[in-house]
Amino acid sequence: MSDIVTKKLMLFFPRYDSEKPIIYHLVKDYNLEVKVYRAKVTPEEEGHLVLDVTGTEEAIQRGMEFVGTLNVTINLTGKGVTRDAERCAHCGHCVVHCPTGALYIGNAATREVVYKEADCIECLACIRVCPYAACASAF
């Protein structure tokens, strides 16, 4: 029995026109639990899908191989929302608007604002509230 793991993925669809329902197959054929954060997939246009998949390493591997057979790029670093550390003024305006605490005051003395990408659910609140446009979305 192998361990159950969760991986965050960002899928890029360069003009996706397959009829295949990806999430359906990931769930049914590979026994993966799928949590979609954000999706923008329109026929005839570029698309993006950010999701968590939970299952055994092996199942995830096989699921990814399936996705790979379609015209889809898999980005395992999954950075749908990024924070430009140089642009960030560390004011802390975003902190109370971040629902998961992915943006937080990391050091009480220097009051540095830290971005923990793994905790980000891509609600995009930080992009709306940042006065310095330090946060950005890949799509």
Place this chain on the structure above:
Amino acid sequence: MKSYEQINDRIESGKAVVLTADEIIDYVDEKGVEAATEEVDVVTTATFGPMCSSGCFLNFGHSKPKVRMSEAWIEDVLVYTGIAAVDVYLGATQLRHGDPANMYYPGEFRYGGGHVIEDLIAGKKLQLFALSYGTDCYPLREMRTYFTIDDLNQAIMVNPRNCYQNYNVAINDSDQRVHSYMGSLEPNRKNANYCSAGQLSPLLNDPFCETIGVGTTIWLAGAQGHVYAEGTQHASDCARTPDGIPMEGAGTLALTGDMKQMRSEFVRGVSFRGYGISLGLGVGVPIPILNQDVLKRTCVRDRDILAPVVDYSNDYPQNTGKVICHVSYEQLRSGEIEVEGRKVAVGSLSSYYKALEIANLLADEIRRGDFRLTEPIAPLPKDTAMKPLAARENRDE
């Protein structure tokens, strides 16, 4: 007792003892006021935050043939041309031409005066477009060109109101989100925003402006600038704690400095959704430790500084003057305050992180002997209050 001259002599000899307003607190706790006054020459203070009343005078030099600009835009941002031929004033809050502002509420305000100022200092090539009615001495009627800050004869920042001594904590009493220059305020007091460097802030370390005055040399975004006057709305006659610390906005400073010496990481265009454009600016002010009283005032702590909590859905816009309560910066920095028995999450618009960085950079410059202190040539006005604007129906009223 120490004089400015003695302090500058120590700076020149490389022996000056310089601490930040953050460090001086523990230092005095340990050494005592008397010994610390003897030892410490300068305490550095700083702040970084949106400062709307900022801008700059630019001089373009003359084209061939010459032009007297009567209307001009830099990167489509309108600049003021009601001065001499090729001088303009660029204001931080000016919107870009064609920005829909709040027509589709809340507007995004992605680019404006503050961003042009940042881009200028970052050395970017910018577009100038100017129109003129044409005169005998200035015949050219239209000009479109591209320039960088190096092409300009002068680029002088002139900010009528910076460095508020203290400031409101904004909260939202309504059931609708409020978009303000104090950031995004969720309905029903879900969050509060403050904007001050607290114990590190220049005018909170010199609450009666005993050392900061007209002519004081300051650190303005990396350049050596000056206080040229009291800031607009300077209101030294304000509510104070028993220790003399202002409990409201109170004092302000008018600042100037050479933009060619500035660093863009301390001059940042700011976009407030639903409100508009501003300029995030970093300022450092050295305080000469002339005597024990001056030193004691630099030991102010976040817990001793109180800020008024004000509703930005009704009381602020309607100018009712109502203050819900006062909270300390220590409470604000904990991330949660209590307002009328309920806990409220707190965010900030002022960057303590950058302010600390500036206080340390300024301290290093002084220690290296690159920054001298200046005695003010005039004090800031005492006992000034802020007058409201009366809405009069006619001239005789």
